[in-house]
Amino acid sequence: MAVTDEAITKIKDMIISGELAAGDRLPPEKELSEKLGLSRSSLREAVKALEIIRVLDVRRGDGTYVTSLEPKLLAEALTFIVDLHQDKSILEIFEVRRILEPAAAAMAAGRITAEQIAALRASVAGISADTGVEALVEHDLLFHSLIATAANNSYLTSVLDGLNSNTVRARVWRGITQDAAVDRTLTEHIGIVDALARGDAELAKALLTVHISGVEHWLRQAL
Amino acid sequence: MAVTDEAITKIKDMIISGELAAGDRLPPEKELSEKLGLSRSSLREAVKALEIIRVLDVRRGDGTYVTSLEPKLLAEALTFIVDLHQDKSILEIFEVRRILEPAAAAMAAGRITAEQIAALRASVAGISADTGVEALVEHDLLFHSLIATAANNSYLTSVLDGLNSNTVRARVWRGITQDAAVDRTLTEHIGIVDALARGDAELAKALLTVHISGVEHWLRQAL
DNA sequence: CAATTCTATTGGTCGGATGTTTGTTTTCGC
DNA sequence: GCGAAAACAAACATCCGACCAATAGAATTG
Known part of the structure; x- marks a missing residue:
């Protein structure tokens, strides 16, 4: 599996497991990329993918948040x-x-x-x-x-x-x-x-x- | 709207308009990024997002294709x-x-x-x-x-x-x-x-x- | 026909310049 | 001194371009 896909899965799992709840803020890109062991660029691809399916909400200059996940x-x-x-x-x-x-x-x-x-x-x-x-x-x-x-x-x-x-x-x-x-x-x-x-x-x-x-x-x- | 989002919309429109049909191959990343007026990195974010929702199929070393789009x-x-x-x-x-x-x-x-x-x-x-x-x-x-x-x-x-x-x-x-x-x-x-x-x-x-x-x-x- | 080399293409990383938002500090008017 | 406005600083995402690696497929060579 590609690095980016792994990252997507990991973030997804963090949400399913409850480590990240609705509304929570994710660590900064740099930090999260280090934690997941991949480059910022690749992490950004993962985040973008999760953003279009409305799982993450990225606020420039602020941070990245888990959406309400409402149906x-x-x-x-x-x-x-x-x-x-x-x-x-x-x-x-x-x-x-x-x-x-x-x-x-x-x-x-x-x-x-x-x-x-x-x-x-x-x-x-x-x-x-x-x-x-x-x-x-x-x-x-x-x-x-x-x-x-x-x-x-x-x-x-x-x-x-x-x-x-x-x-x-x-x-x-x-x-x-x-x-x-x-x-x-x-x-x-x-x-x-x-x-x-x-x-x-x-x-x-x-x-x-x-x-x-x-x-x-x-x-x-x-x- | 962010450049990446624009790119996503543009690719989507290319498919809806019929410019790109199911099974078609997209231009190489470099070429497409120039055509859409953004960097390769940003384009890759867009492509990744579309890949996650099974709209594009990226084959490393080969090219990027529009999926069958089957339900x-x-x-x-x-x-x-x-x-x-x-x-x-x-x-x-x-x-x-x-x-x-x-x-x-x-x-x-x-x-x-x-x-x-x-x-x-x-x-x-x-x-x-x-x-x-x-x-x-x-x-x-x-x-x-x-x-x-x-x-x-x-x-x-x-x-x-x-x-x-x-x-x-x-x-x-x-x-x-x-x-x-x-x-x-x-x-x-x-x-x-x-x-x-x-x-x-x-x-x-x-x-x-x-x-x-x-x-x-x-x-x-x-x- | 098979092995090898070449070429085109995506995969992944890094670092830097830029723009935005938020919150804080400072300044100014009263 | 107090409150409001303005300037400032920190944190963070945005975007870019260059670089090398891995892979698939085509062309070449034996």
């Missing part, structure tokens, strides 16, 4: 990877979403707060058929993310958020706009909020299955 | 991250698995091949109540991975595989062994295979929900 950060790492898998297997990603989102909605139905319902309604209210694609995508991401959040499982939220990518979303909504199907999609969103507001888990689940399947179907044709 | 590689990246989140929210991870695995089993029921059924049976046959924990964990991972694979959606498989970590699994199976519950767990596994063999999607789904919930319940007590 939320997993989403960012996931998105980074999923972004690269564009066009490859969008449909497979949708299939996974079709499993997770309805389940998330069902979970959310029993737990969602009045504030969250209000946020969902506000999200839908802000747009209409003549809204730009960019804003539509933003709304869509927010809408689905709010539901995932209401399910109250941060890993579920992370995986779902991570599986979403602006790139694909943008393409889908461009298509929806061209097909003049924005109204129908929004109506579906409103229906979902209503079901959640009534705490009807079964209906919310079914509506989301229908909603995502619809988009999936459209996408299948488009490809 | 499978996503699992490795995911596992790396999930490993770090140990003890934090194992239960949340289980909740996600309880959603995905039954769905995967239901999908698998209609598609699973005779060979895959045979592999599942072989996997179960190799163990018994007096098998060591290590072998049990290995079997368990294989068993669940086979089902996910049979669902024939590589993203689903990846996410599921990625969500599994040997660390947690080992702890669970140590507990199962102590509780002398190995037999019961294996019986459940056999029941699942039977349902899949008969193509009974509903039953397979239910059995997996029961199976995972059981482990989840045990884990909840143990914590």
Whole structure:
């Protein structure tokens, strides 16, 4: 194994073992490189790798810290990877979403707060058929993310958020706009909020299955 | 943004735009560093970071290549991250698995091949109540991975595989062994295979929900 | 055809110049 | 003397370029 990979493993182990906890500060590069027995340059490669997957947070002029390691950060790492898998297997990603989102909605139905319902309604209210694609995508991401959040499982939220990518979303909504199907999609969103507001888990689940399947179907044709 | 981060973004964009396709070879470090306008050292940090998340494949003495970018590689990246989140929210991870695995089993029921059924049976046959924990964990991972694979959606498989970590699994199976519950767990596994063999999607789904919930319940007590 | 040499490429190290942040000390105004 | 602003110092990450080692693959040679 390369020196750098060893360093990555060692740092990772230090975190798993508890020697380094969330928020802790790592020794300075020079010191840590000596401790792990490699050069600063190589250590920096290791640190950089851990930084992009949001494990370490490097603050220039200050020091390097272990991030909160909240599942939320997993989403960012996931998105980074999923972004690269564009066009490859969008449909497979949708299939996974079709499993997770309805389940998330069902979970959310029993737990969602009045504030969250209000946020969902506000999200839908802000747009209409003549809204730009960019804003539509933003709304869509927010809408689905709010539901995932209401399910109250941060890993579920992370995986779902991570599986979403602006790139694909943008393409889908461009298509929806061209097909003049924005109204129908929004109506579906409103229906979902209503079901959640009534705490009807079964209906919310079914509506989301229908909603995502619809988009999936459209996408299948488009490809 | 730091130069290294810029480099990461640029390389990423080169892949997304299609300028670099899967399997393609990148220019030599020296050349690429000049093209992107940074030193070789800094570029190497960027490359290392992309290597960790399995986007690039660096072959010493040969060159750097874009990986196949198969979803499978996503699992490795995911596992790396999930490993770090140990003890934090194992239960949340289980909740996600309880959603995905039954769905995967239901999908698998209609598609699973005779060979895959045979592999599942072989996997179960190799163990018994007096098998060591290590072998049990290995079997368990294989068993669940086979089902996910049979669902024939590589993203689903990846996410599921990625969500599994040997660390947690080992702890669970140590507990199962102590509780002398190995037999019961294996019986459940056999029941699942039977349902899949008969193509009974509903039953397979239910059995997996029961199976995972059981482990989840045990884990909840143990914590 | 096989062994050897050559060449291109990544792996790894070092040290130095630079920029940033944080906290401390000093200075200044009142 | 007190408080606020400014200058300063220390700690630290950033970035670079040069250097040699290890390796893989191609070209050469026997």
